[in-house]
Amino acid sequence: MKGNYWIKNVRLECGYKKENDRVIGTITDLFHILIEGGRIAKVVKDWECFSGNLPVKDAGGLLLLPSFVEKHVHLDKTYMGEKWKACSPASSVIERCEIEKSALASIPTSTHQRSKALLEKLISFGSTHVRTHVDIYPEVKLQNLEGVQQTLDEFSNYASSEIVAFAQHGLLRSGTPQLIKEAVRKGAGIVGAVDPATVDNNIEASLVQLMDLAVEGNADIDLHLHDPGHLGTFTMKRLAILTKEAGWEGRVAISHAFGLGDVSREEAYEMANILKDAGISIVTSLPIGRAIPPVNLLNECGVEVAVGNDNIFDSWWPTGNGDILERAGRLIERYRWTDEKSLSQAMRFITGGKTPLDKEGNQIWPKAGDEASMILIDASCSAEAIARRSERCAVFYKGNLVYGNAGIIRK
DSSP states (O other): OOSSEEEEEEEEEEEEEEETTEEEEEEEEEEEEEEETTEEEEEESOGGGOOTTOOEEEOTTOEEEEOEEEEEEOTTTOOTTSOOOOOOOOSSHHHHHHHHHHHHHHOSSOHHHHHHHHHHHHHHTTEEEEEEEEEOBTTTBTHHHHHHHHHHHHTTTTOEEEEEEEOTTOTTSTTHHHHHHHHHHTTOOEEEEEOTTTTSSOHHHHHHHHHHHHHHHTOEEEEEEOOOHHHHHHHHHHHHHHHHHHTOTTSEEEEEOTHHHHSOHHHHHHHHHHHHHHTEEEEEOOOTTSOOOOHHHHHHTTOOEEEOOBOOSSSSOSOOOSOHHHHHHHHHHHHTOOSHHHHHHGGGGGTTTOOSBOTTOOBOSSOTTSBOOEEEESSSSHHHHHHHTOOEEEEEETTEEEEEOOOEEEO
């Protein structure tokens, strides 16, 4: 569905139900929403507001939530659309990269075909914004970028996107910086590297090169940092210093950041304040069996945190279905966020910070003027949606129905 129309009988969250100052539930009610020009134009209670000849869809009491933001995925790496293939054992990141290069070079489907198959999955689960990392290295040059860009162009009316020109195999390798520069010139808005200590073997040179590429190309940064403990936190501190020196606050993200989960709570607080001061955000895929960044502590200190799926059925990891709501469910399990308020507020980690209610229970979404990128979901409230991984019945991007059936009942 495109154009201007009404959606009636949409369930929205109105506040928290409290007992003795304790949140015991979520108050919801049915509303009617006018979509105009890809945005929410009106949110009303009175059915008499309907007039004219605009189409009307009946949501039938389904819950409306902001659509999801997938902050970490690799569209170029996936085997999606290919036959089943498990991962080959590897003893290091370097060996894993060599296995991957060989595997991707030997499969019959193109980067475009495979990335399209995965993107369709992401959209079906409610993600209408995707940050994808695309490997850039001398053997393939910009071929991966071109294939992913073709997919994203074809789906530009279904989802917005960001591309990271990603030096998966090492930023300091001969020829790679020049290829990253070319990728930025051809549309990648973010530059990325991995483990300056253990992949590039030179923390300072790698970080300086990364920042130089970002500044020269006016690009953001997304650094993959798997290095543990104090090796990881030292790298973060150096990146924070370089970020402030370049005036790049608010334009830098660190993915994984496992080191934050290895150090003491006091050291983690210190690092959180450093990250907040430099405007550096953290993206976690919540892997099981690793000490992940302390999301609760980072959130408390005002550090922006997002959840991403990362590898989905590729050379690095054989599992994953693209459902970011399912991935976010790991957060509530890890931190035992089982009460109504904690569950509903956890939604912010997969929506770019948007939640229907603020922490005090005031309704803050949706409002007139908000982009109409949203999901109709079979749940009574956002707490149930994230706890039960509820079914996504319809997904809208800028007012356009991009997945599901919204049920037009009148034209």
